Amino acid sequence: DQQVKQNSPSLSVQEGRISILNCDYTNSMFDYFLWYKKYPAEGPTFLISISSIKDKNEDGRFTVFLNKSAKHLSLHIVPSQPGDSAVYFCAATTSNTGKLIFGQGTTLQVKP
Amino acid sequence: DTGVSQDPRHKITKRGQNVTFRCDPISEHNRLYWYRQTLGQGPEFLTYFQNEAQLEKSRLLSDRFSAERPKGSFSTLEIQRTEQGDSAMYLCASSLRALVGSNEQFFGPGTRLTVL
Numbered sequence: 558d559q560q561v562k563q564n565s566p567s568l569s570v571q572e573g574r575i576s577i578l579n580c581d582y583t584n585s586m587f588d589y590f591l592w593y594k595k596y597p598a599e600g601p602t603f604l605i606s607i608s609s610i611k612d613k614n615e616d617g618r619f620t621v622f623l624n625k626s627a628k629h630l631s632l633h634i635v636p637s638q639p640g641d642s643a644v645y646f647c648a649a650t651t652s653n654t655g656k657l658i659f660g661q662g663t664t665l666q667v668k669p
Numbered sequence: 670d671t672g673v674s675q676d677p678r679h680k681i682t683k684r685g686q687n688v689t690f691r692c693d694p695i696s697e698h699n700r701l702y703w704y705r706q707t708l709g710q711g712p713e714f715l716t717y718f719q720n721e722a723q724l725e726k727s728r729l730l731s732d733r734f735s736a737e738r739p740k741g742s743f744s745t746l747e748i749q750r751t752e753q754g755d756s757a758m759y760l761c762a763s764s765l766r767a768l769v770g771s772n773e774q775f776f777g778p779g780t781r782l783t784v785l
Contacts, residue, residue, distance in 0.1 A: 601776045603773050657712070
């Protein structure tokens with residue numbers, strides 16, 4: 558049972574444009590959501606997170622939106638840069654356990 | 670302290686052999702997690718510790734897998750009688766258990782296991 562799903566395996570955008578990565582979840586008990594970026598041969602790197610009591614969190618070029626009624630979150634990157642090219646994972650957790658449940662990942666390619 | 674470290678980075682072994690991986694978390698972090706990642710998938714939770722106590726173990730973890738964190742600092746993950754299906758990237762992460770808020774976990778570079 559895949560509790561966190563990223564339905565787009567890949568995304569390609571032009572440098573300077575917006576990248577939108579999507580994630581859906583099924584477990585209404587999740588109360589914290591995170592986005593990680595992963596380069597080849599490295600571990601995932603934390604990007605941004607959001608608590609279930611909020612619907613938006615912004616950090617520089619990165620904004621995460623949460624729609625609890627739709628059980629959907631998205632990561633917006635504006636403007637996209639070639640260095641953003643990587644695999645992006647969304648993850649969800651409940652605050653009592655701390656373990657992360659990851660989606661399958663979306664490979665973002667930002668073309669110069 | 671520059672982050673979470675894992676050793677070795679790569680391990681090639683023959684089926685049936687035992688292997689052990691080590692993880693050194695960020696020094697002030699009291700929680701340590703192990704995940705496994707296979708090609709095209711996101712990391713899957715295996716187990717986690719708060720200090721030296723192992724608080725949860727995934728059903729994915731068969732009896733051939735054991736993890737320890739003896740003094741609440743570094744951790745080891747041992748796989749006995751390895752099988753080809755154990756080939757994966759094994760990731761370690763650590764975090765500081767906060768009273769509220771962030772469950773941000775910091776990941777190490779991983780150990781790539783290949784079972785021949």
